[in-house]
Amino acid sequence: MWPVVWTAMRTYAPYVTFPVAFVVGAVGYHLEWFIRGTPKPREEEKSTMELREERKLQEQVGMDSTQVLSLKEKLEFTPKAALNRNRPEKS
Structure with a gap:
């Protein structure tokens, strides 16, 4: 009789x-939320790019957006290229 019971259990194991x-799983899920309490709604966190755009x-x-530096003024403060450091400046 036992071999028949074991064969039936092995055959129908997925259904059981x-x-x-x-x-x-359902009992554990609901028990966990009962212990923790009701979940509080969280506001979505902003991405790094969104935070950067807001800061900018x-x-x-x-600032007055019409007053900008000209390209000549910007180029005066840029460092010279590393390969041109040892060459004499042309006048």
């Missing part, structure tokens, strides 16, 4: 274990 695992916009608020 899935509902048992499902019930155990805040910096621009007090």
Whole structure:
């Protein structure tokens, strides 16, 4: 008789274990939320790019956007290329 029972259990194991695992998982899930409490809604965190864009916009608020440096003024402060350091300057 035992070989018949073991064969039946082996054959029908998926049909028995899935509902048992499902019930155990559901009970565990609800028990965990009962212990932790109700979840509080979280606001979405902003990405690094969004934070950077907001910071840049805040910096621009007090500035006059029509007053910008010309390209000649910007180029005066750029460092010379490393390969041109030892060459004499042309006048």
